[in-house]
Every structure is written in structure tokens, then in C-alpha cells.
Amino acid sequence: MAVCIEVIAKENYPFYIRSTPTENELKFHCMVHTSLDVVDEKISAMAKALVDQRELYQDLLYPTEDYKVYGYLTNSKVKFVMVVDSSNTALRDNEIRSMFRKLHNSYMDVVQPLLQPGGLHPVQGL
């Protein structure tokens, strides 16, 4: 289980945050916010390399003493950031990937304006 999940807009403002335990939300906010430095850097590196971004999974962004922060980038540059407990060794790369994919699907269900008028925020190109 991830301890914190956050969805961030293309312009880097937060759409959605959910964390357990909830009392530490501010700390997770900080952690996710600072991890955007790494995502930004990756995006600009991709733009420079002029490669088509196929891989949505962004890998481990950075490890802290207690947590690991993972990132995922959609084609419309919406970011998903997930924080997991460092001590949780059950979560390997593959598990993280599949969690992100599930998250992506659920996100699309919520924001897809054609399916659900009155959804959260439609994002073109998803």
C-alpha cells in the first residue's frame, strides 16, 4: 500500500491528494511538491532529446530515509506521485507500475467528460 497518492496538473498545481495517516498530510504535500523538481527535470530532458515519450512510468524520483517517492506522467503531462514506506520491501518496481496503471484508469473514469458530465476536470488528450 502506498501511504500517499497525489494527482498534479500539467501546470503543477495539485488536483487531488490522499494520504494515510491523514494527520501527516502536510508532510506528504511537501514531499510530493519537492519531488516535482525531479519530474520537471525529466520532462525537460525528454523535450531536449526530442524522443516520443512512450514510457509513462517515471521511476523512483528520490528516496528519503523513511519513504520512497515514485512518479508517473500521462501524455497530457498530468503527474501521479506515489509515496511508499521505505521499509515495505513487498513493493517492487512491477507492483508500483501496476498500481500506477490502475490509478491512471480510475483517473480517466473520473475525468472523462464524455462518459461522465460533471466529472472532476476533463483533460484533453488523455
Add this chain to the structure above:
Amino acid sequence: MYILTFVFQGFCDIVNMSPTQWDLPVELCCRPMAFVTLTGLDVVYNAVHRAVWDAFCANRRADRVPISFKVLPGDHEYPKCRPKRTSYEWYIPKGILKTGWMNKHLNLVPALVVVFYELDWDEPQWKEKQSECATRVEIVRQSLQGRNTKVAVVLIQKKTPLPPGEDVIASERAAALCNACELSGKSLFVLPHTDHLVGYIIRLENAFYEHAQTYYYTEIRRVKSHKEFLNKTTHQLLFVRHQFKIAFFSELKQDTQNALKNYRTAYNLVHELRAHETNILEIKTMAGFINYKICRLCFQHNTPLDAIAQFRKHIDLCKKKIGSAELSFEHAAWMSKQFQAFGDLFDEAIKLGLTAIQTQNPGFYYQQAAYYAQERKQLAKSLCNHEASVMYPNPDPLETQTGVLDFYGQRSWRQGILSFDLSDPEKEKVGVLAIQLKERNVAHSEIIITLLSNAVAQFKKYKCPRMKSHLMVQMGEEYYYAKDYTKALKLLDYVMCDYRSEGWWTLLTSILTTALKCSYLMAQLKDYITYSLELLGRASTLKDDQKSRIEKNLINVLMNESPDPEPDCDTFAGKTAQKLWADRISLAGSNVFTIGVQDFVPFVQCKAKFHAPSFHVDVPVEFDIYLKADCPHPIRFSKLCVSFNNQEYNQFCVIEEASKANEVLENPTQGKMCLVPGKTRKLLFKFVAKTEDVGKKIEITSVDLALGNETGRCVVLNWQGGGGDAASSQEALQAARSFKRRPKLPDNEVHWDSIIIQASTMIISRVPNISVHLQHEPPALTNEMYCLVVTVQSHEKTQIRDVKLTAGLKPGQDANLTQKTHVTLHGTELCDESYPALLTDIPVGDLHPGEQLEKMLYVRCGTVGSRMFLVYVSYLINTTAEEKEIVCKCHKDETVTIETVFPFDVAVKFVSAKFEHLERVYADIPFLLMTDLLSASPWALTVVSSELQLAPSMTTVDQLESQVDNVVLQTGESASECFCLRCPSLGNVEGGVATGHYIISWKRTSAMENIPVIRTVITLPHVIVENIPLHVNADLPSFGRVRESLPVKYHLQNKTDFVQDVEISVEPSDAFMFSGLKQSNQSWKSSSGF
């Protein structure tokens, strides 16, 4: 950057602090170098010795051998060597590493002692000198008894030595001296103090270095030899100690590979020690030392990943080794120091050329160090909260006899005790108390801030702006805890905008809450108000009860009362703040604060919207100001004013408390001045634009909303343009993306999001009420004076004045058209090049209602094609708007496209007297020129006259008079003329001979009498003239009668310059009878005829 200099000022004080218990010892952190002492040098009084010493210590760059030199007197007492242990059987070590050991081998026990002695080979008193030298060597040896330290002798000589082997005395005396001093030949050196001193010194120190290396080699061997006597039960500590010593000696020997290997072994051994609460600190201390050495060497060997891996392993192994719970802050302090030291090593390696990356840079280690420092502070706060009556124990359990500890990481009150049982629990309690009381005096915040600012500097370098901001927030918070509110506020204020611009409201709210506390504690009015405004706004994630509290405080401040204290403030600082706020009540200084909202998100939102993108000057300009408050309780404002780019309108758009300027208010009630949370308040404004502003843009430059009043305190919120603050653009983006349906509101209310700011409008002229009519007969004919009749009729209710007409070619078309189009009002004279293409502002006087006027306009077009013509009529009229007299300028324009065509085509041909077509004409022989003028005009044309202007080479045979005078041609009709001409012989002219011009004078049949006639000149074609030798002219009657004679005369002419023989014969026709000569042969002279 100001903020950084400010940040750095902060830790200058800290950098100067004396080293604490947790700092790594200097002797551990330095690079170990071979220690060599120089004796017998008098560097104070002897210039030669001084020069020698300087040559040793000056310019010790990387290319010189790593030796640390020290000058000592010849009789210096070196540390005594303890007698060699013959058996380890009964020996029980008291600790891992003595605190003095590293320093001893770095700075006290030399690898080599060099005895300097002034002695030349030809010294007359050689014997005495030799024995004195031997005595000096002996004294040194005495002092170093038991040690393997080498001794060398350097003879300082005045003379340059001869090449080896040539000086017999020298070799003899050298051997004798070695013998006397019990030196090997390799340990005796000669130093002539001549020109090449530095060169000699470098050779000397290289020799010293070799001796030193041999010494450290033997030391390593010596330590290794102890190993075999050790057993695993009682000598565990010695395994670590010996391994550490071997590694350290290897470092002194500059054998870093072996040093690293041995340190790694030592590190593993340290963790094999049995750990207990009583010795955990010693184990951690040593583990930290060895880890430091390993990481340092890995970086030195350019294997940074090994260093990082070792450090991670170290942290993982030690993280949980907290030790005594009562002193758990010590563990945090130690952890913090581990991270800091690694950060320092990493940073140093980067300075020496290592490249770091965004996700692996020293910043992370400093950040973690800061985190542990914060933890240390928290633990200290909870563990060291003794009553003020608790006194520091006397005698001080932390004092030792020598002032220092014997072994690293041991407790001063039970040094050297290896037992895991606490023999004296009372003593232990006192010791712990002493440590706790000491911890209370530690300036934790300073340590945290230093570490954070180190991290900030790193993250700035590695492109982590958000991490940098995050750490600066932490710094600000730490300054707040340290009660340095000014610095706290500066840092927080600096980073706030980053969070604001990215819309991380939760984080922003947290920062603002701290900032509000700071500004409260310092009673900083403007800051306090600004932060309150934002914490009440929509960007704030505070709960409503918090917002209520803040709003109440804000209203209090505006009414010049003290606000309630912020929660969780330091009690002492809170009391000081209350005094400060009480002082503020005197209202000294300015009490009107103007706050620009573009940089933050206040709790009042404002949008301005003009009703239309443009207004006619004779109708009032109308716009709405929408206001919405996001605070929990209703709030009153005292004044609202709008500023425009033309400041003259400002006066019309003000609402004030007890307003008298009723005209600008839709509904002038005091209820308008109150903003109800969540409700959109609409305020309508109206004013009449100035006629000078026609064609200009009127822009709202700012909207000012005043809260509070000038008798107390007043805050003026200033929106630039038509409203919007720091969050508006992001909200607009979100709104645009959202398909969320808005709930239906009552008719008189609007959704805030659906209001779109419209901050500017155009003032356009009044709608004209006249008709402009054009009358003409298209198409225009080339070069004619084409007549356009302009009819202007007024439909206005009052008289219109100053009617002006602008007419002609519409500007902005092909530039060539301007050259070939001319306009005039006078059709009686033909206009030429000097006439303009556009006539501007022709005054035509005034017009009464219903009156109409007519103006003729003549256009002359020099080329065919279509042209756009413009007729523009402007006038002035007096009118009223909102009961105000204004003079409006109105205008109406008409454009018309007119085609220009050729009026006629002219065809010219040459024919013979018999009307046969001629390709060429013959010299002197008459021919006919025929012109054919075909009308192409849709309107009837009158050919007034025509004229043939012959070229000088042409002559006419008869009168040249026009045959087409006053002929009227309808469309498609043509008029032809015929002229008989002759061309004299001119010889062979290239391209033919010019004929002349054909000039046609014409006008439209419908044109008035006084319209001038147009002359169109046609250039006639050139004709080829050919000479012929014989010209025959038959003179025949036009008719004959049957049976009557028909006289026929042939005229033959020789056209050449020569006599020609001619044979003439006549072939009669069957229809005629013939008389006269039938055949004749003649010779003709030139130009003669027959």
C-alpha cells in the same frame, strides 16, 4: 541576492562556535602525512637556518612529498615509549582507541629526526666538532629510546662540495663521522648553502620521505606482530584498535589502498563487538570515525558510489543503536553529525572535480542532518525539561582529571570500566543529569539553520527550486522557534510566492500561519493585515473557526484595537507583543496601508466589466464592479474608487460611506457597502465620455477598495486593471477545463466564475443621420473629365454645422493609381498632373434639417482599370447625453468602384491610289493613309475634330482637312478618314520612316457645353519606303463609248540616275482596235519620261 547574504549572516556566528562533543576530531579529518622533526636549526637568530627552514615549509604544493615538518630543539623530549609487552595473557584493554593516539603519531612521535649541524670538511677543529655532533645525535637517540624512529644528520656547509670521489678528505671524514654517530652512510647528508638551496632541499626531503616510509612500514609490522598473541574473548577491543592503527599507519605511509582495506576490516570488527547500553556510544563513535575514513578514501580514489554505499550501510547498521533512552538526543546528535560529515566529504569531492546529480547531491545529506538535528531538539525538549530548581551536580561528573577522556566515546564517570553492569547507579544518574542539563544550553536552532542553509545552497546548485523553497520554509520556521521573527518573516515571505504561483494552497496556508504569528509577535501592522487578508481568502485551507478568529482580529486592528494573541505562541514573546500592540494604538505614523493584490490572494475578489466593447460618444459609458468576500462573516468597506487611463473620469466612479454623489449609484443605500460572504455584489457605474476620447480606448487602470476608515486604520486593496489576483489565472484555467454544471441561481444573481473581466472599452463617434448619394455614368473613359454628383441630405433634427467633404481616390490602393488619377471640383478646365488624387475637407457649410446639397466632382483617370473612390462627409451637431450638452462630430462615408475604359480604338492602314493594301510605299509615288476610329464607349461620343500632323519626311498631296468634324458615334460605330501622302526617297532607313500623329478631339455627347474637349494623340505607324527604277502611270478616261476612240496615255519615268534602254510593246486586247505605236526601243536619261 539579498536573501542569501541575509541567510549567511545568520550562520557566521555559528561557524565561529567552538567544536562540540559531536564534531569529528581534527586529527581524524586531516590528511595524515609523515611526521619529520628538524633539530639544530636556530630559525630565530640564524639567517642561514631561517632560509633552510623557509625552503622546507614554503610553497608546499602537491608535487612536493607529503611530509609535515616541525622544528624542535636538539634536546626535545619525545613522548616516552612504554616498555614492550611480552605477553597479552593478563592484559585487558580498557577501551578501543585512546583519544591521544592519532595526535601522537601525527604531531608528537616523528618518523625521522634530522640533526642539522654546521660543519665543513676542511674544519680545522674537526675532532672536537665531530664529537659534538655525535653527542647531539646521542641525545636525540636517548630521548627516542624504544622507538623505531630514524635519525639523520645534515651538515650545513659554506663551500660547494667537489664531485664525489675527488675530495679524499671529505670521504674519509664522512666515514669517520658516520662511525662516531653510529649512522649508516645513507643517513648523512650535506647541505651547502649556496645558490641552489631549494634544489638541495627538495633532494633532501625526498630522502627523508624514504626514511619515513620505512619507519611506518616497520610500525605496521610491529602492530601486526601483536595480533598472534590476542584471543577472541578478552581482546575483542584490541582487534579493532590494531586494525585501526594499521590502517592509520598505512595512511601515514601514503598507502591509501591498504589503508582502505584495513579500515574496512576495522569497520566490520567494530560491529562484531558486543554492544550494550554502557558501551554503545563508544562503538558508535568508533564506527563513525572508521566510516568517515572509508568514505573519505573512497572519494579520494574517485569511487563515489562505494562511498555512498558504505555510508548507507553505516546508517542502516547504526540507525537503531539508540542506547540509553534518557540520552536519546545524543543518538540524534550523532546521526546528524554523520550525515553532515558525509555531506561535507561529498561537497569537498565535488570541489575537486566530482560531478553530482539532481537526485544524488550533498544537499540530501545536509537535509537529513538537519532532520536529525530537529529530532535532537525535540528529544532534548522532552528529556531535559527539568525544573529550574534542579542544580547542576557538584562535583561535575563530566570533568576528568586530565580534562579529556582517555578513550573515545566513553563516559567520564566510568572510564575504562568494561562491565555491562552499572556498579554505581547513583553516579550514573548524576552523570545522565549533567548531560541532560548541558544539552539544554545547546543552541539547537542555530545548528538546524546552518544545516538547512547548507542544504539550500546545494539544492540551488542542482536545480531543485521546490526543495530549496521547502528548506527555506523550514529555516523560517526554525528562526521562528529561535524567536528571530524578523529573519523568519523574511524567509517565509520570500518563498510564499512560489507556492502561490503553483497553487499549493495547503502548503501556503501553513506558511502564512507561521508568518502571521511572526507579524503578530512583532506587531508589524502591514504584514499582519496582509497575511490576515490572505488567510481569510479562498486560497486558505483553514477551518472556519480559525478564519472567524482571524477576521475578528483583523476588524479589531482596523478599529485600532489590539488583536487577540495567536495560538501556540511563546508566552514570553506573547507578553512582549501585547505591549507592542498597545503602543500601536497611539496611531503614530501612517495608518493607511495600500496593498497591491496582484501578488497575493485576498479575501475580497473584484472584477470590472464594461457593458459593451464600445460606446457611442452620445450615450453614457456603463460598467459594473463585482465584489465578493470569502471571509466567514460580513464585512463593510468604506470606499470604492475606480481609476482610468484618462484620470478625468475617476471622479465619477467613487462610492464612499455617506455618499452624496448619488448619480453614480444605481441604488444609493448604505447596504451596498456591506459584503456578504459568498454573495456577489454588483455595483453599476455610469459616466459620459469626453468627445476628445472618440476613437480612443478607455481603460480601468485600477480599482481601490478601502476597508476600515481613516480615523482608525485603513487598508486599501488595490487591483491592477479590471481585477484579478495571484490565483485568478489558474482559476480561469481550471474553470475553462471544467464541465461542471453550475447550479441555477435567482435571476438577479450571477455566478462569480462566469463573470469575465472587461477592463477596457472603445469610445466611437455618434451614429450619423445624413444620407450621401452618388450619381454618375460609369464606366469612366480614359482621360475624360468624369463627373460624379454627390448629394448630401441631412435627416438630423437640428441644424448640422461645419459640413466637410473629403472625396477622391480611396487611400491605400496601388501607388500608380495615385499618379494617374486626378480630382477637381471644376469641370471647366482640364486637370493635369498637379491635381491631387484626393480632395480633403472641402467645407460645404451648414445644413438645416431635411436640407440637401449637391456637389459636382470631376475625376480624370489616365489609365484603364478599376478604382475605388471615397466620399466622406463629416459634420458637427449639438446633442445631449445624460442631460449634458455635447458637441458631436459625426461622419458618413460612401465608397464606389469605377471602371475606366478606352473611349475608342483607332486603326490605321496604308493603301495605294487603287485602294490596294500596301506592305510598303514607293518613294515619290503617292499613297493613301486611312484611319478608322471605332467607338468602344457605351455612351455616345462626339468627335469634335481630327487632325493629322505629318512627320517632316512626309508630304501631303492635297489639303489635309478633317473629314469627321462633329461626327457623333454610337457604340460600335466607326468614323474613317483618308489622306493622300507622298514620301520622297530617303535611301534605306532602318525600321521605316515616321509618319506623324493623328489627333482626335472628342467628348461625351451628353457632356455639358463647358466641359473641355479631350485631345487624344495617336502616333501613326512607321512605313518602309522603297525606291523603284521605273514608274508607269496610266492616264485612262473613266469611261469610253462604243465605236468611239478611247485615248490612253501612259506616262513612263526613269527613276534611276542612269541612262536606261527600254523596249516598249503594247499587247492589244481583243475587245479593242488599236492605233499608234505598237513597239518601240528607246534610251532614256535619268528622270526623263515618255
